[in-house]
Every structure is written in structure tokens, then in C-alpha cells.
Amino acid sequence: MSLTAGVRSSKTRSDEDDDLFKAALVKLIPHMRAFARSLCGDATVADDLAQDAMVKAWAARASFKVGTNMKAWTFMILRNQFYSDKRRSWRETQLDQDAAERTLVAVDDPSAPIALNEMRLALAMLPAEQREALILVGAGGFAYEEVAEICGCAVGTAKSRVSRARRALHAILASGVYERDGRPASEAMGSILSEASRLKFVL
């Protein structure tokens, strides 16, 4: 493989740049897929989004500034693509489908692991901008400054989105939104949000 690549001897500088960029982009694919999944929820839709973002990133490679964070740059492209497509299946459809069938139960042991279904449901209840900020910081390992750049907001806004998301998630998971009596989610959400503001001092 490397031999055939070596045969292309008359490389210009930009060819080498392209190769380097491409190698980095390939390494970022798993992360782009994960971020796309966190935005979309649905795996197939997410992979379509990640592929589109990958192609866009490749096409825009000349505008990437070497020395800046390429992961943040690709995430920004992916996020812009997501919002321009309005592929918001996670927020708009998945919640309704899943909510009808699944039940969240309040947890007594605060250190108990959170069930995957509960976490997915709880995440789905967050406003999109809070969810993405929390995922970028909590799972993607980005600094607030980078989140601000990816999401096109002020650093302070990014910080407050993350802290509000943490509070809301905590409140949702602690109280168990979808009670067995089938109380409507909107009603439950109201009480959770007031609970969340009461919990402020805790978090």
C-alpha cells in the first residue's frame, strides 16, 4: 500500500498536505459518527450526516488552518450540516415513540449506574443546544472555548448551557419522568424543572 503511494513521486506540497489532511480526517471519522449519533439519535440518519460532513470537510480542506483543532473544526461542519438539514429525529420523533413504551424509575442509590434507556430518554428531553454542549464537554472532551466555537456562541453561554444541562439531567434522572400512572410528559417536565431550580445549590 505504502509502496504504491510512494510511486507517485512528483508530489507537490499541496498533495502532501492533502494526504496529511486525509489521514487526520479518517482518524476523526469515529468521533464524527459519535457526535452525529448524539445529535440525531438514529444510527442510520447519523451515519448519513457524518458522511456528508466528512465530504464537506474534505471539500473545504483548503480553508482549514493548520495548527488549529481539527476535531473541533469537523464537529462544527457536522453541526452546521445537522441544523441546515433539520435532521432532528432524536428530539422530534424518537422521544414520542420511546416515551410511550418506556418507564423511568427514580433511583435510590445515587452512585448506581444509569440505565442506557433512561439516559437516552433523559437526554432526549433536554433542549438541543443544552444536549450538544453537555455531550461536547462531558463526552467529547472539549473545552468551553471550543464548544463556543463549534456551536457559534459565547463562552459564557456554552458554560451556562452545560451547567443547565447537567442540572436538568440530574433532575430528570432523579425523579423518573415517565411515571407508571402515565402522567403526560409535559406535566412531569414542569415539576422537574421547578425541582431543577430547587436543586441548584446541590450542583
Next chain:
Amino acid sequence: MNSDKEHEEARPSPPKDADEMIDHHPRIGREKIATAFEEGHLRQQAIGVRLRQMFDAVVNEEVPDEFLEILRRADERGSEPG
């Protein structure tokens, strides 16, 4: 419903002597806050762990071949003269 009862419990008991009045600590309230703080902290940790697990699970998935195939085709198009 039982919020009145909780309120009752949280209310500090009147001091028994001058020393206690001077050096008074609303113990029950503080313990409650400390416990709540610890529980909140543990829960946040559990949330963080689960969040990373969900993300990393996708990162660690094998990338479908079509990603590399699409990128290869995009590269070929980009290399064409003109």
C-alpha cells in the same frame, strides 16, 4: 404532602444554654445539605460516566466501509484536472 413534616425536621431546635446559643450550628440542616451535595456529586459522576460510555461506544464501533469509499471517491474527483 410531607413537605410540612420535612420543614419541621429542618427547623433548628432552640438553644438550651448560652454557650450553645453563641456557638450554635444548625446541625441537621448542614448534614442534610452535605448529604444532598454528596448525592448530587455522585449522581453527576454517574451521569458523566454514562455519557462518556455512550459516546465512546460509537467511537469504538468499526467504521462502515462506505465512509472510506465515499472519501476515496471524493479524493478522486478532487484530483481530476480542471
